[in-house]
Amino acid sequence: MDAGLTQPMVQFFHVYKAYPGDPPSLTDINLTIGKGEFVFLTGPSGAGKTTLLKLIMCAEKATKGQILVGGRNIARIRESAVPYLRRNVGVVFQDFKLLPHRTVADNVAFTLDVLGVPRAECRERVMRMLKQVGLDHKASSLPLRLSGGEQQRVVIARALVNDPTILLADEPTGNLDPALTLEIMDLLNDVNVRGATVVVATHDATLLERYGKRTLRLESGRVVADEDGIKAARRMAG
Amino acid sequence: MSAFAKGAYFWRSAAQGVRHAPFVHFIAVVTIAIALFTAGMARGLWQLLDSLIATLGGQVELTVYLDQAAPGWRAEEVAQALGHQSGLDAHVVPPEDALARLKLQLGELGSALDGLPENPLPRTVELTVPAGRRTPEQLRALAEQARALPGVVAVDYGEEAVQRLSAIAMAARAGGLLASLVVAIATIVIVSATLQLAIYSRRAEIEIQKLVGATDRFVKAPFLIEGVLQGLLGALCACAGLWAFAAFGGPRLESLFSFLLGPHGGPRLVTASLVAELFGAGAALGLCGSFVAVGRFLRV
Numbered sequence: 001m002d003a004g005l006t007q008p009m010v011q012f013f014h015v016y017k018a019y020p021g022d023p024p025s026l027t028d029i030n031l032t033i034g035k036g037e038f039v040f041l042t043g044p045s046g047a048g049k050t051t052l053l054k055l056i057m058c059a060e061k062a063t064k065g066q067i068l069v070g071g072r073n074i075a076r077i078r079e080s081a082v083p084y085l086r087r088n089v090g091v092v093f094q095d096f097k098l099l100p101h102r103t104v105a106d107n108v109a110f111t112l113d114v115l116g117v118p119r120a121e122c123r124e125r126v127m128r129m130l131k132q133v134g135l136d137h138k139a140s141s142l143p144l145r146l147s148g149g150e151q152q153r154v155v156i157a158r159a160l161v162n163d164p165t166i167l168l169a170d171e172p173t174g175n176l177d178p179a180l181t182l183e184i185m186d187l188l189n190d191v192n193v194r195g196a197t198v199v200v201a202t203h204d205a206t207l208l209e210r211y212g213k214r215t216l217r218l219e220s221g222r223v224v225a226d227e228d229g230i231k232a233a234r235r236m237a238g
Numbered sequence: 239m240s241a242f243a244k245g246a247y248f249w250r251s252a253a254q255g256v257r258h259a260p261f262v263h264f265i266a267v268v269t270i271a272i273a274l275f276t277a278g279m280a281r282g283l284w285q286l287l288d289s290l291i292a293t294l295g296g297q298v299e300l301t302v303y304l305d306q307a308a309p310g311w312r313a314e315e316v317a318q319a320l321g322h323q324s325g326l327d328a329h330v331v332p333p334e335d336a337l338a339r340l341k342l343q344l345g346e347l348g349s350a351l352d353g354l355p356e357n358p359l360p361r362t363v364e365l366t367v368p369a370g371r372r373t374p375e376q377l378r379a380l381a382e383q384a385r386a387l388p389g390v391v392a393v394d395y396g397e398e399a400v401q402r403l404s405a406i407a408m409a410a411r412a413g414g415l416l417a418s419l420v421v422a423i424a425t426i427v428i429v430s431a432t433l434q435l436a437i438y439s440r441r442a443e444i445e446i447q448k449l450v451g452a453t454d455r456f457v458k459a460p461f462l463i464e465g466v467l468q469g470l471l472g473a474l475c476a477c478a479g480l481w482a483f484a485a486f487g488g489p490r491l492e493s494l495f496s497f498l499l500g501p502h503g504g505p506r507l508v509t510a511s512l513v514a515e516l517f518g519a520g521a522a523l524g525l526c527g528s529f530v531a532v533g534r535f536l537r538v
Binding site: 057059080083084085086087091097099101110111113114115116117118119122158162 | 443447449
């Protein structure tokens with residue numbers, strides 16, 4: 001999908017990010033991700049993929065430059081407004097970040113609890129979401145009793161249960177075997193088909209080739225290529 | 239989105255927090271209970287001193303002791319003269335009445351007086367002094383007038399005892415306040431430390447809450463409620479301890495100190511107002527401790 005044809009959802013203008021004492025994590029990043037677009041971020045470890053995702057979800061502040069998310073300049077956003085912005089951004093992590101002592105349903109409900117959704121409605125939405133990710137029969141299980149792929153699906157359910165406009169996934173398949181990787185990627189693809197903007201950080205070239213989506217390649221904190229997944233995969237293989 | 243649902247979530251989360259780290263909360267509850275029990279006992283002591291002062295103060299009277307050999311008519315003459323000079327109510331207390339009164343005041347120990355071969359108490363004249371005339375100067379002047387009358391051997395007025403007791407009560411109150419302040423600060427520090435442990439044990443949960451859009455207030459509210467719950471539980475334990483003390487130790491102490499407390503005993507230790515104050519203080523201590531904990535440790 002060409003970002004130029006759609007309404008922009010995420011825009012970076014000359015964004016820099018540096019941590020004290022370290023070389024810059026991101027340098028002069030300029031990019032636009034359109035509404036409803038599916039974008040892969042790729043590049044070697046330490047290229048700045050996670051930092052870029054953290055900037056979008058306001059977990060970090062840019063050292064310089066402007067970032068617009070949904071038309072809102074998050075470089076100038078007040079600290080107290082950050083939680084409200086995050087409610088529109090679903091996040092999926094490689095290490096799941098599930099609460100081991102809470103059931104699958106409770107983990108997914110966490111997002112709705114924060115919004116103050118009444119208990120009955122919350123239960124209904126959680127079950128609907130678990131059904132979508134194929135885990136409604138595991139609602140009462142504890143996360144540690146699930147497989148890696150199932151745990152990642154719970155995380156995706158938690159990220160999507162409040163219908164965010166953007167879904168960020170940081171190496172969502174990093175800990176999974178190839179079969180589970182495809183299962184999770186198909187799920188993320190479905191989410192994108194239903195209208196959400198999806199940004200996935202990965203260094204798995206097979207995924208880029210298989211899905212052929214727009215791919216932003218980062219190296220040493222700079223965007224060095226903006227191309228389709230097949231080209232990116234070939235470049236990585238070469 | 240409903241505020242009620244959020245409130246319900248906060249209470250659920252606070253209850254889960256207590257279940258999640260019961261030992262940590264137990265320590266905080268016991269600390270608060272000990273602090274409140276001590277405060278309750280101190281308050282009981284103040285009330286007792288206040289009641290003693292009120293009893294003694296209400297009974298300030300000039301007692302004029304007559305010669306052991308003075309006849310009844312002499313006592314009547316002294317009473318009439320004193321009443322006339324001072325404008326106060328003066329009445330004669332015969333030795334047998336004085337002995338009966340002493341016996342009553344001594345309570346269980348009063349039976350010891352039964353063995354006396356004869357009544358050793360002299361005839362006395364008592365003048366009840368109204369509150370407006372209880373200044374040391376006026377009491378001294380009255381005593382001088384009484385001493386000048388024939389047959390009078392001694393004059394006594396309880397003002398000195400009242401003043402001494404008032405000074406003791408004031409010192410006890412000041413010391414108690416200072417001790418309460420120190421105990422309250424120590425309690426807040428301990429409650430805060432226990433809640434910091436509770437917060438630390440739930441840091442993963444807090445991190446996820448923040449990632450899914452929880453505000454600082456949302457993250458902090460359950461911990462503040464946990465603090466209040468600790469305070470209320472501590473107050474409940476303290477009230478139970480005070481009640482047990484009053485029920486089992488109170489009668490024995492009243493009997494031991496009946497000569498001070500009089501036939502009606504001391505004031506009740508556990509009253510509705512004390513219970514309300516302890517619950518209020520417990521909630522405040524818990525809340526302060528949790529405020530310190532979330533302020534210092536929950537930098538979200």
